[in-house]
Amino acid sequence: MTVETVADAAGGAPPEPELVQLLTPEGQRVANDHYDALIADITGDDVRGMYRDLVLARRVDSEAVALQRQGELGLWASLLGQEAAQVGSARALRQQDHVFPTYREHGVALCCGVDPLRLLALFRGVDQGLWDPNETRFHLYTIVVGAQTLHATGYAMGVQRDGAIGTGDPDRDAAVIAYFGDGASSQGDVNESFIWASVTNAPVVFFCQNNQWAISEPLERQTRVPLYRRAGGFGFPGVRVDGNDVLACLAVTREALQRARDGEGPTLVEAFTYRMGAHTTTDDPTRYRLNADLEHWKLKDPIERVRAYMIRGDLADQAFLDEVEAESEQLAVHLRAACRELPDPTPTSIFDHVYVEPTPDLVAQRDAMTAYLDSFAEEVAR
Amino acid sequence: MTTTDSTQALAADRAATSRTSASSAQKSASANLNVIKAINAGLRRSMENDVKVLVMGEDVGKLGGVFRVTDGLQKDFGEDRVIDTPLAESGIVGTAIGLALRGYRPVCEIQFDGFVMPAFDQIVSQVAKMHFRSGGRLRLPIVIRIPYGGSIGAVEHHSESPEAYFAHTPGLKVVTCSNPVDAYWMIQQAIELDDPVVFFEPKRRYYEKADVDLDGSPDLPLESARVVVPGTDATVATYGPMVKTCLDAASAAAEDGRSLEVIDLRTLSPLDLTSVYDSVRRTGRLVMVHEAQRTLGIGAEVAARVTEECFYSLEAPVQRVTGYDTPYPPARVEEEYLPDLDRVLDAVDRTFGF
Numbered sequence A: 001m002t003v004e005t006v007a008d009a010a011g012g013a014p015p016e017p018e019l020v021q022l023l024t025p026e027g028q029r030v031a032n033d034h035y036d037a038l039i040a041d042i043t044g045d046d047v048r049g050m051y052r053d054l055v056l057a058r059r060v061d062s063e064a065v066a067l068q069r070q071g072e073l074g075l076w077a078s079l080l081g082q083e084a085a086q087v088g089s090a091r092a093l094r095q096q097d098h099v100f101p102t103y104r105e106h107g108v109a110l111c112c113g114v115d116p117l118r119l120l121a122l123f124r125g126v127d128q129g130l131w132d133p134n135e136t137r138f139h140l141y142t143i144v145v146g147a148q149t150l151h152a153t154g155y156a157m158g159v160q161r162d163g164a165i166g167t168g169d170p171d172r173d174a175a176v177i178a179y180f181g182d183g184a185s186s187q188g189d190v191n192e193s194f195i196w197a198s199v200t201n202a203p204v205v206f207f208c209q210n211n212q213w214a215i216s217e218p219l220e221r222q223t224r225v226p227l228y229r230r231a232g233g234f235g236f237p238g239v240r241v242d243g244n245d246v247l248a249c250l251a252v253t254r255e256a257l258q259r260a261r262d263g264e265g266p267t268l269v270e271a272f273t274y275r276m277g278a279h280t281t282t283d284d285p286t287r288y289r290l291n292a293d294l295e296h297w298k299l300k301d302p303i304e305r306v307r308a309y310m311i312r313g314d315l316a317d318q319a320f321l322d323e324v325e326a327e328s329e330q331l332a333v334h335l336r337a338a339c340r341e342l343p344d345p346t347p348t349s350i351f352d353h354v355y356v357e358p359t360p361d362l363v364a365q366r367d368a369m370t371a372y373l374d375s376f377a378e379e380v381a382r
Numbered sequence B: 001m002t003t004t005d006s007t008q009a010l011a012a013d014r015a016a017t018s019r020t021s022a023s024s025a026q027k028s029a030s031a032n033l034n035v036i037k038a039i040n041a042g043l044r045r046s047m048e049n050d051v052k053v054l055v056m057g058e059d060v061g062k063l064g065g066v067f068r069v070t071d072g073l074q075k076d077f078g079e080d081r082v083i084d085t086p087l088a089e090s091g092i093v094g095t096a097i098g099l100a101l102r103g104y105r106p107v108c109e110i111q112f113d114g115f116v117m118p119a120f121d122q123i124v125s126q127v128a129k130m131h132f133r134s135g136g137r138l139r140l141p142i143v144i145r146i147p148y149g150g151s152i153g154a155v156e157h158h159s160e161s162p163e164a165y166f167a168h169t170p171g172l173k174v175v176t177c178s179n180p181v182d183a184y185w186m187i188q189q190a191i192e193l194d195d196p197v198v199f200f201e202p203k204r205r206y207y208e209k210a211d212v213d214l215d216g217s218p219d220l221p222l223e224s225a226r227v228v229v230p231g232t233d234a235t236v237a238t239y240g241p242m243v244k245t246c247l248d249a250a251s252a253a254a255e256d257g258r259s260l261e262v263i264d265l266r267t268l269s270p271l272d273l274t275s276v277y278d279s280v281r282r283t284g285r286l287v288m289v290h291e292a293q294r295t296l297g298i299g300a301e302v303a304a305r306v307t308e309e310c311f312y313s314l315e316a317p318v319q320r321v322t323g324y325d326t327p328y329p330p331a332r333v334e335e336e337y338l339p340d341l342d343r344v345l346d347a348v349d350r351t352f353g354f
Helices: A006-010 A032-037 A044-069 A083-090 A106-111 A118-124 A147-161 A186-198 A227-232 A246-261 A291-300 A302-312 A318-341 A346-349 A362-382 B005-019 B022-027 B035-049 B073-077 B089-101 B112-128 B163-167 B180-192 B242-255 B275-285 B298-312 B330-339 B341-351
Strands: A099-100 A176-180 A202-212 A238-242 A269-272 B030-034 B054-059 B082-084 B105-109 B143-148 B171-177 B197-202 B209-213 B225-228 B234-238 B260-265 B268-269 B286-293 B319-323
Touching: A032 A246, A044 A083, A044 A106, A044 A118, A044 B143, A044 B234, A044 B275, A083 A106, A083 A176, A083 A246, A083 A269, A083 A302, A083 A346, A083 B035, A099 A106, A106 A176, A106 A246, A106 B073, A118 A318, A118 B319, A147 A186, A147 B112, A176 A246, A176 B030, A176 B341, A186 A202, A186 A227, A186 B089, A186 B112, A202 A227, A202 A246, A227 A238, A227 A269, A227 B005, A238 A246, A238 B268, A269 B082, A291 A346, A302 A318, A302 B319, A346 B105, B035 B073, B035 B180, B035 B209, B054 B089, B054 B242, B073 B082, B073 B275, B082 B180, B089 B112, B112 B143, B143 B260, B143 B298, B163 B171, B163 B197, B163 B268, B163 B298, B180 B197, B180 B209, B197 B225, B234 B275, B234 B341, B242 B260, B242 B286, B242 B341, B260 B275, B275 B298, B286 B298, B286 B341, B298 B319
Parallel strands: A099 A176, A176 A202, A202 A269, A238 A269, B054 B082, B054 B105, B105 B143, B143 B197, B171 B197, B234 B260, B234 B286, B286 B319
Antiparallel strands: B030 B209, B171 B268, B225 B260
């Protein structure tokens, strides 16, 4: 693992960051003794499985963008271009690991078994996240960027207190992973979570998807050093991985999670990628970035390289690719219909779950709302 | 009510409040405690009863907190349960959220009132909303303890009363104790609650003492106000550090033949104003007292509700005695800023001027 020290980061002009890559944009497998060992167990089935995840994640995303354009969603935050970072890292998780996402981790959600319809429901404005974080281990989307890194760290401190690290039992030892972006790396909470995780040696992996854009702010507005090098200053290892390489993301995250489970503390993973779409459906990236950049990154597409790798290595045939395509189409058709059928919440449901038990004030306000709404029904009846 | 009656009632009620009765003295578990030691005893009891209860904050371990509220807890419960944290309030509350999601019941100490602001986002955007966001699936049984209020001669940020910010936030419960007995029970009740609680401690009253029956049970639910001293001529509603000030005002008023009913609100969110309404319907006059600045403070909400509920009983507009709408001033002038006995009595007089 690439461990940068404070001295490395401090001395003069920084050298070109080392990028862990196992699959070139052309789909060629790059040999790397250290990281190859970490994914030596990965079979053709596993690769095909990840390809399927990548395709489905992109399909959920493109369908959601379309639904927003049709007025069925209020907003959508596209993951286009970040599929490999999400699928690769998520496939490194074990059953007992927990995930604290921001609001763009649709691919991770899919891998954790969250029904994508639940993601649509949130962006449609039906609810604010009704999947079960305990069952899926995928916690609720956090919209204030960076706040969840502290929740992840606290959760990891709980894992420590439960004695669920360093026992050597692969079914018991647990890790926590916090997803965030290059923009969030400037937040105080992210920096505080680095400090807490470091001094408590918490079993947490900080997985930064550096998509190089925080809405319109480019990476150079957030940092003067490669983000993964920040870890050195906090006292734990940082590594930069090709975020468009699903195998490399899998290998790097596996290693980081295992360090956490073994009681060796936090790791910062910087998945270097690119936000191919807009920040959200309300954003217009043509105002602040060049089309040439986009074209450049299209050549590094995270799905195409896996497809090329599979074809090249006879890991998949056309029948398999067609099968995945058909499945993704089926999912899209389902989501399109199911999204439209999501029922709106009833007006008085806003009073539910403010507290565990409703307070007298809230009961009174709910009753007043009910009476007010009923008064219209009575008028109609008359 | 005559002056003598009022004084006797005051004395009787105070005795009841502080539980200094002979019966409790007979029990070995009764102790004469100040507010600090009472909260400490309450924390200790909660930690003994539930291994999931954690204490976390700056200097809460070896030092026992800057006010010694957590004195000795780390020695007895270990560093995993009494956590000395980095100096980062957002981190304290943010990690407490994660711990709560994992099944723990963290009690966070914010060292001083003004220092809660770095944690404001985690409290307001995350702690308060997680239960609602999750459709009731996730609970955050977190207690955030904050010593608050002035009159301690401190520098900036050490004397503020930020309770209204939190009472304005749906999803949080906000309570404040005013005496050792309530301090002992209310901290335990707050920890037992599955909702997040912001627990304000009146730091200028930290050294007030009373006999506390450690083995009894609380005489009131957490979310309820208390009529501390009954009266007939005017109602004075207050909470936290101003309860003692108002009781002193009631004693002084009694000497002048005026009977004040003093109500300790105890819970600021939700407000429990049933006893205030009952009282105002009898007295027709309400003076609301708090240290916090006036505009949009707890007093404004109480005044609005009393106007809604008791309009035909009011003989005078609700009077507010509060801090002024200025930043908390330098210590050498803070006593001019803070409500005191005379300002309370002056407001009572005003209610008789209509």
